[in-house]
Amino acid sequence: MTPTVENYALGHWLPGSGPQQELLDASTGDLIATANTEGMDFEAILDYGRRVGNSALRRMTFHERGRMIKALAFHLDAKKEQFYELSYRSGATRADSWIDIEGGIGNLFANASLRRKFPDKPFYVEGEPVGLSKGGTFMAQHLLVPKEGVAVHINAYNFPIWGMLEKIAVNLLAGMPAVVKPATPTAYLTEAVVREIIASGILPAGALQLVIGSGQGILDHVTYQDVVTFTGSAATGRKLRAHPRILAEAVPFNMEADSLNAAVLGPDAVPGTAEFDLFIKEVRKEMTAKCGQKCTAIRRAIVPAHLVEDVQIALGKALAQTTIGHPQAEGVRMGALAGRDQAARLREQIQLLAKNTPIVYGDLDHVEILGKERGAHAQKGAFISPIVLLNERPFEHLDSHEIEAFGPVVTLMPYHDLGEAVQLANLGKGSLVCSLATNDPRAAQDFVLGAATHHGRILILNQEMAKESTGHGSPLPQLIHGGPGRAGGGQEMGGMRGVEHFMQRVALQGSPSMITAITEVYQTGAKIIEHDKHPFQKYFEELEIGETYVTHKHTVTEADISNFANVSGDNFYAHVDATSLEGTLFTGRVAHGYYILSKAAGMFVDPRKGPVLLNYGLDECRFTKPVYPGTTIGVQLTVKEKIGQEKRDADDIAKGIVRWLVTVTDETRETVAVATILTMVKKKDQA
Template sequence: MTAKLQNFAMGQWTPGSGPETEILDAVTGELICLAHPGGMDFEGMMQYARSKGNKALRKMTFQERGRMLKALALYLTERKEDFYKLSYRTGATRADSWVDIEGGIGNLFAYASLRRQFPDKPYYVEDEPVGLSKGGTFIGHHLLVPKEGVAVHINAYNFPVWGMLEKIAVNLLAGMPAIVKPATITAFLTEAVVREIINSGLLPEGALQLVTGTGEGILDHVTYQDVVTFTGSAKTGRMLKSHPRLIEEAVPFTMEADSLNSAVLGEDAVPGTPEFDLFIKEIRKEITSKAGQKCTAIRRALVPEKLVEDVQIALGRELAKTTIGNPLAEGVRMGSLVGREQLQKLKDQVAQLARQTPIIYGDLDKVELVGADAQKGAFISPIVMLNQDPFRYTDTHEVEAFGPVATIIPYKTLDEAIELTKMGKGSLVSSIATADAAIAQEFAIGAATHHGRILVLNNDCARESTGHGSPMPMLIHGGPGRAGGGEEMGGVRGVKHFMQRVAIQGSPTMITAITGVYQQGAKQIEKDVHPFRKHFEELEISETWVTHKHTVTEADIANFANVSGDHFYAHVDATSLEGTLFTGRVVHGYYILSKAAGMFVDPKKGPVLLNYGLESCRFTKPVYPGMTIGVKLTVKEKIGQEKRSEEDIAKGIVKWLVDVYDETGETVAIATIMTMVKKLNQDS
């Protein structure tokens, strides 16, 4: 019996309904499964996600959500070989599948680690407070909370695993559930991964749902609390972006569209240089990886006029080494497109381009294969074209042939190369191969307005560079104009996209109570027990220890200068102060900080395990010999940490506000330090 592609909706697996569509193996043409386009209750799915998944995720802290992602990444890693077996049926080689499968799981790991940049709270206090009054009794702060809706992800066919995981990693860390709608043709692989995610039991009920059909009507029920993301063609993206419901409800919409990405060969990168070889290697890789079916693939190769023939010969030589065929066959480095429908569309696009820009490598109708039949699979040879007049023949900058196709374009000057990259009307990525820093700077600044990412490739970074076509989790993935005008991933920036930012105004004490972060000027809680004698759980936000005082002497300055080796003239030479800001020998700023530490530290062994670092420090007023300083040490923020092993010590990070003041009560130095503090409960 033929399998049927399943949806996961409202906690149940269902095949949907409507006319059957055959999903075929991209390599052999064999039937994989049947898909049904509709029959989904999208309104019910939305309500289920909001009432179940959203409520559960919103209650979890960032630390809990991050640990959930880590556990899920480990769980999927153990089952990755099952995903590889299915991935071959999409026409992908092992290397292609590695990017999709392990790259996607890698995103889960990356965002799991990102939890360390967030508090152990369900919400996020952003940046620093803003003073709104002269006396400091009225301040403002920005707070971010998870939206109360659902993230709807509409994905393309080329990355059925990465396309899903790179997005849900972000919304789950932010505290929002997701409904994922992959392209049907490769959704059998997405379905397999979702089945394992659901089987793991690691996500709260309603945190993830899957639609494998057409998804028609999926946007009819979104609200202003939801977020919609789209990856695919610019044409489809524009259609979705104009959906009446999105406009009426002002729903955030992020679009990451296929674009005419470019790679530039710097004028210094002549044959024989490492950069020339790297450029050729990168073009070859981007043409053949995933059979060119990448939104970031190089479509336009810009080359100095005098080097066009050299590039043509070198690239042809490299492409000739590429064995095409069944991804399971030994030695195959390039597989097929995902289906014969895509193959025909690609041929039509290349034929259109070829009217102005001739094919100089490859053949639309002939391809030598290993272990495969060209009449059954969706195979095509790499195609390289040449546009000798790129300002006249503009199809190169407007028509994207989504497959193993690139066009060589000559340029006269770097300014012209920059202008040609911009003719793509907005791209996800551009790269330049150069060892010349001046060329790199001119290109990067000049091309930045039209690109979401720019890679500068040279021999210094080549060994570790992830390459032109690889978006990284902690950097934005997106681009202006044709590329969609949106941003995905981007580390903390991406997480904020699924949260609502609100400005909170009030007194420092009230803002402290709301944010759970001590605000300077708020009421302080003084206790009889030194805070260094307390465990992590026992410390309270705003708890303050007021130290004894110390009168600074000239001997302190001299001794610190000798110990530190800091003999800056303002500290040691009173005769050199004319024309400066100082009225006498000034105390070292780092002496003040060091002395403050000596004043507030409790030296006995206790729950404080170590000094974790200095987050910020400012010296706000000069200190001269004869002045008296004191310290107020206040618990500013607490961030719990999970145990790395059963033997590990349960602990957390405490941020302390160190306020050093003089005899007038005025602050002379202000710093935030961090300590690692043992927990009372060693089972947590």
């Protein structure tokens, strides 16, 4: 009996109730499964996500969410071989599947590690405080909290695993649940991963739901607290973005659309240079990886006019080594498209392009394949030859900049100077990524400054970085994945930026004491807490935000300045030569700023052994007023923020990082130096 791909919603696995859609093996045409495309109660699904999943995730801290994502990554990594076996049926080779499977799991790991950039709290204090009054009693601070809705992810067919995992990693870290709607042709892969996620029991109930099929009507029930993301064609994305409910509720909509990404061969990258070879290698790789079905794949190869023939010959030789066939057949380097519907659509797009830009490599109607013994079939499967077209007049024949053939297809086009190369790259009206092969820094700068407005990411490809480069087509979780214009204007991922997309930013206004109480970060001017016991003798849990220690006083002498100059070797004229101060800001020998900071440390440190394990570092430091001999300084040490640390293993010491505000003042009570220092402090509870 043919299995049915099911939905996971409302805490249960549920079949749809609509017409059956057949999901076929991309290489053999054999039936894999069927999917029901209708019959889901989307209003109930979204409500369940908000009530159950959102409330559970919002209660967790960033660190708890991050550890949850890390555990999920380890779980899926242990199960990845079963995903590979299924992925072959989508036409993907082992290398193609690696991008989808381990790229997706790697994204979970990367976002799990990102937790360390956030506090161990359910909210995030963003940026610096803003003073709003002369007296310092009125201020503001930006705060981010998880939205109270659901992230609805509408994904494309080309990356059924990575497309889901790279999105949910971000919304889960932010504290929002997700409803994932994968494209139906490869939804069997998404379902397999979701089954493992649910079976693991790692995520709280309602944190992840899966909807297979058309998803028609799901957007009818979104609210302004939800977030919708879309990956796919620009045309479909524009329709969804204009949905009446999206507009009426002002629902955040992140669109990452397939775009006409370009690779540019720099003027200096002539045959025989490493950059020329790298350019050819990168274009071939982007054409054949995932059979060219990547939103970041190179669609336009822009090369110096006098090198068009050289590039055409070199690229043809590289593509001739690309064996095509069943992904599991020995020697196959390129598999099939995801299905026959995709292959039919691709041929239509190529035929449109070929009206004015002839095919100079490849055969649209014939392809030799390997793996017939495994059932691979040239007609029943979705195989196609790599295709190279030539647009000799790219400023006249604009189809190359408007029609995307979503497969192993690239169009060569010439330019006469770097300005023209920029113009051609920008004619794509916005793309996810562009690359430039050059070893000329000035050419690289000129190109970037001209093209940056039209691209989400620009890769400068040369010999120096080639061995470690992840390549033109690899989005990384630390960087934004999106682009302007045709690419949709979205910014998926991007480290902390991506997480913030699923949070609400609010500007808090109030007194320093009130903002301190709300944010759990001490604000200058807030009420302080003083105790008899030195704070360095307190465990991490015992310290309070705002707890302050006021030191004894010290009068700075010329001997202090001379001694510090001798010890440090810092003999800058302002510290040691009073005769050289004419025309400067100083009226006499001035104390070293680092002496003031060092002396402050000596004044506030308790020398006795206690819970403080070590000095962890310095976040910021400013010297705000010159200190001359005879100035009397005092120090105020205040607990600014506490950041719990995870134990690396069972034998590790339980500890946390304490950020201290160090304020050094003179006898007039004016601030002469301010810094934030960090210490590692032992926890009383060693569990």
